[in-house]
Amino acid sequence: MNAALKLGDVREAIKPVVFERDLQIISNVQVNGEYRQMVLKAPREMLEQCRAGQFFHLLCPQLGGENPYLRRPMSIYGFYPDKGEMHFLYKVTGEGTRALAHLGAGDTLNVLGPLGRGFTIADNWQHLVLVARGVGLATLAPLALEANRLGRKLTAICSARSDDVLMSVHYFRSLGANVVTVTDAEGTSSIENLEAIIEGLIAEEGVDAFYTCGSNRILRLLQRIGEKHEIPGEIALEQQMACGLGMCHCCVRPFRKEDRVVNLRVCREGPVFDMQEAMPW
Amino acid sequence: MVDLTVDVGSLRLKNPIMPASGTFSEDLADVFDLDLLGAHVTKTITRGWRDGNPTPRVCEVSGSMLNSIGIPSKGVGYFIERVIPFYKRYETPLVVSISGNTADEFATLCSEVSVDGVAAIEVNISCPNIEEDGKAFAIRPSSTFDVMTKLRKATHLPLWAKLTPNTGETPEVARAAEDAGADALVVANTILAMAIDINTRRPKLGNLMGGLSGPSLKPIALRMAYQCARATKIPVIGCGGISSVEDVLEFLIAGATAVQVGTATFINPLAMPRIIDELAAWLARHGYSSVKDVIGSVIDDEQKAGVVFMEAAP
Numbered sequence: 258m259n260a261a262l263k264l265g266d267v268r269e270a271i272k273p274v275v276f277e278r279d280l281q282i283i284s285n286v287q288v289n290g291e292y293r294q295m296v297l298k299a300p301r302e303m304l305e306q307c308r309a310g311q312f313f314h315l316l317c318p319q320l321g322g323e324n325p326y327l328r329r330p331m332s333i334y335g336f337y338p339d340k341g342e343m344h345f346l347y348k349v350t351g352e353g354t355r356a357l358a359h360l361g362a363g364d365t366l367n368v369l370g371p372l373g374r375g376f377t378i379a380d381n382w383q384h385l386v387l388v389a390r391g392v393g394l395a396t397l398a399p400l401a402l403e404a405n406r407l408g409r410k411l412t413a414i415c416s417a418r419s420d421d422v423l424m425s426v427h428y429f430r431s432l433g434a435n436v437v438t439v440t441d442a443e444g445t446s447s448i449e450n451l452e453a454i455i456e457g458l459i460a461e462e463g464v465d466a467f468y469t470c471g472s473n474r475i476l477r478l479l480q481r482i483g484e485k486h487e488i489p490g491e492i493a494l495e496q497q498m499a500c501g502l503g504m505c506h507c508c509v510r511p512f513r514k515e516d517r518v519v520n521l522r523v524c525r526e527g528p529v530f531d532m533q534e535a536m537p538w
Numbered sequence: 539m540v541d542l543t544v545d546v547g548s549l550r551l552k553n554p555i556m557p558a559s560g561t562f563s564e565d566l567a568d569v570f571d572l573d574l575l576g577a578h579v580t581k582t583i584t585r586g587w588r589d590g591n592p593t594p595r596v597c598e599v600s601g602s603m604l605n606s607i608g609i610p611s612k613g614v615g616y617f618i619e620r621v622i623p624f625y626k627r628y629e630t631p632l633v634v635s636i637s638g639n640t641a642d643e644f645a646t647l648c649s650e651v652s653v654d655g656v657a658a659i660e661v662n663i664s665c666p667n668i669e670e671d672g673k674a675f676a677i678r679p680s681s682t683f684d685v686m687t688k689l690r691k692a693t694h695l696p697l698w699a700k701l702t703p704n705t706g707e708t709p710e711v712a713r714a715a716e717d718a719g720a721d722a723l724v725v726a727n728t729i730l731a732m733a734i735d736i737n738t739r740r741p742k743l744g745n746l747m748g749g750l751s752g753p754s755l756k757p758i759a760l761r762m763a764y765q766c767a768r769a770t771k772i773p774v775i776g777c778g779g780i781s782s783v784e785d786v787l788e789f790l791i792a793g794a795t796a797v798q799v800g801t802a803t804f805i806n807p808l809a810m811p812r813i814i815d816e817l818a819a820w821l822a823r824h825g826y827s828s829v830k831d832v833i834g835s836v837i838d839d840e841q842k843a844g845v846v847f848m849e850a851a852p
Contacts, residue, residue, distance in 0.1 A: 271567040277808055316805065326598045327804060369807060499596045499603065500804040503565035506607050507596040520589055520610065525565060
C-alpha cells in the first residue's frame with residue numbers, strides 16, 4: 258500500500274477490505290480421527306474478497322473451561338460465494354482449537370478477514386503440482402478450487418501417516434485433480450520416493466509451479482528440485498500471531514532476499530511466500 | 539450532541555481515543571476509516587535499521603499477553619519518505635513515537651522527525667538506556683530529566699513522554715519530565731514480565747522476558763495515571779489494558795485527558811471506533827454535554843499526599 262503511494266493521491270480514501278463479523282455456524286463436526294470441519298454461513302461480499310491461501314483471524318470462544326485471549330489465525334479451507342459458505346478444517350491441538358470444538362450448529366463465531374496474501378497462479382502456468390502433508394492440505398485445498406475455476410491441470414501429492422488420515426483426497430479428485438497418495442504406513446512417503454514421483458511428473462508432463470505447506474523436509478526437496486529445473490513455487494507458512502493485520506510485528510519469519518536475510522510478517526507479506534526465499538525451520 | 543473534544547496541551551483532539559504505539563499502523567485502514575480517531579500514534583522507530591527480537595515475540599497469559607518485539611525499525615529515512623505521507627490524507631493529528639539508545643541519538647531523531655505532517659512527538663523513554671546499565675530512562679527521575687532536557691531542545695513540537703511502570707518513583711519521574719519541558723505524559727508502557735512452558739522448561743518468549751499488556755495491566759496503569767495527574771499540571775494520557783468504555787471512563791475520572799487503546803485492538807480491531815460511539819452515548823445518558831466534565835472528577839476526599847504517592851501496597 259505504501260509503496261504505491263504517490264504525492265498526487267495522498268487524500269485518496271482507503272476502502273476497508275477486511276471484515277469483522279459474527280458468523281453463524283452451520284456445522285462443526287469431526288471428519289476423521291484428528292480433524293474437525295467447521296462450516297459457517299457468510300455474506301457474499303466477504304466470500305468474494307477471499308483468495309486461496311488467505312486466512313481468517315478467529316475469536317475463539319471462552320467455552321468448556323478454555324480461556325483463549327488472542328485471536329487464532331486459520332487458513333481458509335473452502336469459500337463458496339454462491340452457497341454463502343465458508344469452511345475451515347482444523348486439528349484440535351491447543352486452547353484455541355479446543356474452544357472452537359465446543360461450538361455447535363446455531364452458535365456464532367467472530368471472524369476477521371480475509372487476511373494476508375494468497376497463492377498466485379500465473380497466466381502461463383498450465384500444470385500445477387501441490388505437495389503437502391497433514392493439515393497443510395487444508396491450506397492448499399482452495400488452490401484446487403481455483404485451479405479448477407481457471408481450467409489448469411493440477412496434481413496433488415498428499416502425504417500422511419496412514420491412509421485413514423489422508424484428507425481431502427476425494428475433494429481434490431472431485432475438482433478434477435490427479436491425486437497421488439503417499440503414507441508412512443506403506444513406506445511410500447520418504448523424501449526419496451517423493452523426489453522420484455516429482456521427477457517423473459517433470460519428465461513426462463512438465464511442471465510449471467509447485468505449492469506446499471507444513472513440512473520442512475518437503476520444502477527442502479521442492480527448493481532443490483525447483484532450483485534444478487527452474488520451476489517456481491510458493492509456500493504457505495505459519496507463525497504465532499497477535500493482531501493478524503501487520504501492526505504488531507509478532508509473526509515474522511526470516512527470508513532470503515538477494516544477499517541478505519530479512520524478517521517478513523507472515524500475516525501481511527504472507528502467509529504465502531516465494532518458495533526459494535523461504536528458509537527451512 | 540455531546541462534545542468529545544479534548545485539549546492535550548496546545549493540541550486539540552476531536553475525541554480522547556487514540557491507539558497505543560505498537561498496536562497501530564497504516565494496516566488498520568483495511569478495517570475502518572482512521573479519521574474516526576482522536577489521534578494516530580505510530581509504532582516506535584529508531585534512527586537506524588533494527589531487526590527486532592527473536593521469535594516467539596508474543597505469548598498469551600491469563601486474559602492478557604506478553605510481547606517482546608524489540609522495536610524492529612526501517613529507520614528514519616523510510617519513515618519520513620513513506621509513513622508520514624500516508625497519514626497526510628487524514629485530518630486526525632499524527633503523533634510519532636521515537637526511541638534512542640542514548641540521549642544524544644534520541645535528540646537527533648527527535649529533531650529529524652520534527653517535520654510537516656507531524657503534530658506531536660511521543661518519546662518512548664521506557665526503552666533501555668545503554669549508557670545507564672540498560673535501565674530505561676524513565677526508571678529514574680535524574681535520567682528522565684536529562685533525556686527530556688535534550689529532547690526539549692531538539693524540537694518545537696509538543697513532546698509527550700511515555701513513562702514505564704517498571705519504576706518505584708512514578709510521581710518523581712513524572713515531575714522530572716514536566717520540569718524538563720514535557721507537554722504531556724503517556725502513562726504507561728508495558729510492565730516487565732515472564733512466562734515459562736512447564737513441559738519444555740523454556741521461557742515462552744524468544745527474548746526470555748517481555749512486556750505485559752491487556753486487562754491485567756489496567757489497575758497498575760490506572761494507579762500511575764492517577765498519581766501523575768496529581769503530581770503534575772500537564773495533561774496525562776492513560777494507557778494500559780483499556781478495552782471498554784468503562785475502562786476509558788475510569789482513566790478520565792482518575793484525571794487522564796485522553797487515553798490510548800492498545801492490546802484490545804488485537805482482539806477487536808474495531809475496539810476504538812466502538813468505544814468512541816459508546817463514550818458519546820454514555821455521556822449523553824448521564825447528562826454530560828462535554829467529556830471534559832468527567833476528567834479528573836474522582837472523589838478521593840483530598841487524601842494525604844503520602845497516600846496518593848505511595849509506591850507500596852499498604
